[in-house]
Amino acid sequence: MLSRLNYTFRETWASFRRNMTLTVAAIITSAVSLLIFGLTLLMQQGFDNLLVAWQGDVEMIVFVNPTATDEQRAEIQDALSSFPQQVESFNYCDTACSLSEAQRLLAGDPSTLELLTAENIPTQYKVVPTQGTDVETLRQLRESLRSLPNVSNIVLADEQLSVIDKLKGFVGLYTLILSVTLLFAAILLIWNTIRTAMFARRREIEVMKLVGATDWFIRVPFMLEGLIQGFIGGLGACGGLWAINNRWTAGVQDFPQGSGFAALVVTDGFTFRVMLLILAIGMVAGAIGSGIAASRFLDV
Amino acid sequence: MIRLENVTKTYQHDVVAVRDASFDVPKGEFVFLVGPSGSGKSTLLRLLNRQDRPERGAVWVAGRNIIDMPSGRVPQLRRNIGNIFQDFKLLLNKTVFENVAFAQEVIGKPKHVISQQVPAVLDLVGLAGKEDRFPHQLSGGEQQRVSVARAFVNRPLILLADEPTGNLDPATGEGIMRLLDRINKTGTTVLMATHDQRIVNTMRKRVIQLDRGVIVRDQARGVYE
Numbered sequence: 001m002l003s004r005l006n007y008t009f010r011e012t013w014a015s016f017r018r019n020m021t022l023t024v025a026a027i028i029t030s031a032v033s034l035l036i037f038g039l040t041l042l043m044q045q046g047f048d049n050l051l052v053a054w055q056g057d058v059e060m061i062v063f064v065n066p067t068a069t070d071e072q073r074a075e076i077q078d079a080l081s082s083f084p085q086q087v088e089s090f091n092y093c094d095t096a097c098s099l100s101e102a103q104r105l106l107a108g109d110p111s112t113l114e115l116l117t118a119e120n121i122p123t124q125y126k127v128v129p130t131q132g133t134d135v136e137t138l139r140q141l142r143e144s145l146r147s148l149p150n151v152s153n154i155v156l157a158d159e160q161l162s163v164i165d166k167l168k169g170f171v172g173l174y175t176l177i178l179s180v181t182l183l184f185a186a187i188l189l190i191w192n193t194i195r196t197a198m199f200a201r202r203r204e205i206e207v208m209k210l211v212g213a214t215d216w217f218i219r220v221p222f223m224l225e226g227l228i229q230g231f232i233g234g235l236g237a238c239g240g241l242w243a244i245n246n247r248w249t250a251g252v253q254d255f256p257q258g259s260g261f262a263a264l265v266v267t268d269g270f271t272f273r274v275m276l277l278i279l280a281i282g283m284v285a286g287a288i289g290s291g292i293a294a295s296r297f298l299d300v
Numbered sequence: 301m302i303r304l305e306n307v308t309k310t311y312q313h314d315v316v317a318v319r320d321a322s323f324d325v326p327k328g329e330f331v332f333l334v335g336p337s338g339s340g341k342s343t344l345l346r347l348l349n350r351q352d353r354p355e356r357g358a359v360w361v362a363g364r365n366i367i368d369m370p371s372g373r374v375p376q377l378r379r380n381i382g383n384i385f386q387d388f389k390l391l392l393n394k395t396v397f398e399n400v401a402f403a404q405e406v407i408g409k410p411k412h413v414i415s416q417q418v419p420a421v422l423d424l425v426g427l428a429g430k431e432d433r434f435p436h437q438l439s440g441g442e443q444q445r446v447s448v449a450r451a452f453v454n455r456p457l458i459l460l461a462d463e464p465t466g467n468l469d470p471a472t473g474e475g476i477m478r479l480l481d482r483i484n485k486t487g488t489t490v491l492m493a494t495h496d497q498r499i500v501n502t503m504r505k506r507v508i509q510l511d512r513g514v515i516v517r518d519q520a521r522g523v524y525e
Contacts, residue, residue, distance in 0.1 A: 004408055204391055210349065211454070212379035213406035214372075 004217070011221035012228070015197045022196055023229060026189040030233030030286070033182030034278040035240040040175040041274045042245060046264035047168035049104055059157040060127040060138055066095070066120055068150035073123075076148055080125060086141050088130040098123050107265045109253065122152050183281070186233065187289040190226050194293040198222065205297060215298045222294040223287045230286025234279035241278070245271050301327040301458060301489045302348060307357030309343055309513075317343040318354070319513040325491065327457075330484045332500050333493040334524055335510035341493035344510070345460045348491070349381045350374050362457055379407055382451030382488075386463035388443045390435040390450075396422065397431040400449045407454065417453055425449045425479055441472030448479055452488070459483060461492040465499060473499060497524040 016023055062080075064073060073092075080090050093101065095118045102121060106113040129138060135158050142154045198205060208218055249265050302325040309318040318340040325331055333341040346352040347359050350366050358365050366377055390399050397418055404414045422428055425445040435443055444464060451459055461480065465473030477499055484490045494500060500507060500523060507522030508515060517525075 007405060203389060207389055207391065207402070207450075208406045209375075210351075210378060210383050211403040211406060211450070212375040212377075214375045217406060217408075 008221045008224060012224045015201075015221065015225050016228075018200065019193055019197050022189070022193040026186065026193045026229050027233045027236070029182065029189050030186035030230055030282055031236030031240070033179055033186045034234055034237035034282050035244075036175060036182060037179035037281070038237055038241040038274050038278045039244065040172065040179050041277070042241070042266050042271065043175060043264075044168070044172050045266045045270055047164060047172070049107070049266070050164045050168075050264065059129050060142065061155050062125040062127065062145060062151055063122040063153040063155075064124065065150040065152045066122055068123075072150045076125065076145070076151060079145060079148055080127065083141060084130075086129055086137055088128050090125050090127045093124040093126060095121060095123055104267075107267055109255075109265075111253075183285065187285050190229050190286050191289045191293045193229070194222050194226055194290040195296070197225070198294060198297040202297065209298070215295070218298060219291060219294040223291045226286035226288075226290025226293075227283050228286070230282035230284070231279065233286075234282030237278050237282070238275040241271065241275060301325055301329075301362060302491070303358075303360040304344075304347075305358040305360070307347065307354045307359060309340075309347060309352060309354040316513045318347070318510075321357070321510075321513075321515050323508060323515065323518055325489060327489055328484070328487050330481070330490045330503070330505040331492070332503070332505055332507045332522070333491060333510065334495070334500060334507055337495075338512075339510040340513040341510055342462050343513075345462050345491065345493055348458070348460060349378055349383065375407075379454060380457045382454070382456040382459040384444070384447050384451050384459065384461040384464045386466040388435075388447045388467075390443055390446055392435050395432050395434055396427060396438070396446050399435070399446055400453050403450045403453050409454075418449075421449045421453045424452075424482075426475075439472070440468050441475055444468060444472075444476050445479065448476065448483070452483055456488060459488050459490045461490065463493055463495065465494065465496050470498065474502075477503065500524040 062076065064076060068076075077090075077092075080087055098121050099116065099118060102113060102116050106116075135156070138156055138158075142156060145151060146154055205218055245266070252265050304321050304323055307318055307321045308316065310316050321340075321344065333344060335341055343352065347354055348361060348366075350369065353367055357367075359367055361377065362380060364377075366374075369377065391402065394402060400418045400421060401414045404417065409417075419428070419431070422431060425448050427442065427445055427449065430438070430442065435446070438446070444467075448464075451461075459480070464480070465476055468476065473496060480490055480492065481503070504521045504523070507517065507519050507524070509517035509519075509522075509525070
């Protein structure tokens with residue numbers, strides 16, 4: 001067992017040295033493609049942060065003054081219930097709920113976040129209109145609710161959503177296409193590196209097959225080589241992702257407060273999960289690509 | 301040890317390499333396969349270690365029909381068969397010791413076994429003291445001896461030799477034949493494809509002659525003709 005491990009690592013290292021140029025090319029391509037893939041995920045998450053207030057077909061949010069008493073809130077609630085033709089349902093997001101939402105939305109704007117407390121944060125009614133309610137009717141509804149005491153603000157989805165949605169769709173789709181294309185190119189390059197390595201060693205492989213080495217014994221060092229290429233590419237992508245995300249976070253904090261971009265900053269936990277994912281994709285794609293390339297030379 | 305039953309092997313474009321070949325080789329026998337180039341000698345050897353599969357017939361090696369043998373069991377079959385080639389097929393970046401040890405390493409033999417058995421087999425083939433040389437530092441005959449050592453180090457039941465003296469001068473070729481004869485006397489069955497009339501006529505072993513894929517002669521203690 002120990003001699004096999006020794007053999008596997010020795011062969012992998014030898015192959016790495018022999019194929020340096022192709023190896024470096026494969027690593028760089030996989031790093032760039034994984035980086036773009038990671039950035040796509042981060043951007044998607046940023047847009048999702050922007051959209052978090054509008055989940056579950058919520059199209060109107062009624063912000064309530066934090067000083068409103070239970071009776072005053074009940075008044076707003078009664079008003080919402082009195083429009084059964086326009087309002088299908090509504091949910092109340094209390095102080096704790098509003099605070100936790102703000103923590104997510106304002107991750108990139110800590111100074112504003114610091115100012116928000118349980119005492120001063122507005123609570124919200126998230127309103128789901130009945131099907132077929134048009135924007136004009138919702139605007140009329142907004143006007144009639146706005147006059148109620150303790151309603152601090154009312155926002156409608158159509159005004160916010162159309163911009164975010166368009167941005168998310170455009171950026172998300174094209175970065176995804178780009179990253180998948182590059183990832184495919186990276187797999188092809190790793191595949192080609194392994195094929196070249198195997199071609200250079202075809203005599204050795206033929207001898208191995210003829211003396212009774214199993215296909216897996218021959219394949220494993222090549223798969224390990226592909227896995228390491230994918231891993232190094234993934235590490236490069238992780239470094240790039242970390243650096244870009246840090247720059248972005250720092251940049252957003254310099255934006256004017258309340259400019260609306262704060263939600264585009266993702267939390268460190270999410271970035272870390274994306275890093276683990278791209279490392280795993282790099283390793284699996286490298287190993288599988290090499291395994292397939294190796295299998296084509298084992299037919300002796 | 302080896303039995304072929306009505307074996308036919310065709311390559312692309314309907315080129316028949318072996319047609320309806322049948323013969324038996326008992327354990328420990330030495331057999332020459334003779335015939336002109338393209339008569340099917342090498343194809344017969346390739347059929348015996350499952351590098352090729354025939355369209356028809358059965359190939360029995362050590363009691364098993366290897367035609368339908370699952371691919372996963374072929375390595376086990378090949379561990380019982382040694383191969384020697386006209387062009388030696390040595391690994392040029394490995395020393396004599398490493399070339400022979402390689403055959404043991406890839407089938408998972410432990411290091412201490414390798415360090416005992418490789419020097420012993422190098423001694424047998426007359427290469428003691430040349431363990432650290434690389435193939436380009438050896439003569440053709442010595443390179444073929446390394447190839448014989450590599451084929452024999454795992455003590456195979458069968459040795460397949462495809463024109464092992466084809467690239468060697470007559471005297472060196474005779475040395476290799478003496479070596480193969482010694483190995484044969486240890487009980488290893490030897491099948492050797494050759495053009496070398498002098499060797500066949502001197503050794504007087506069983507001769508199977510092929511002509512355009514057909515066995516035209518199978519003679520005990522035969523000559524080349």
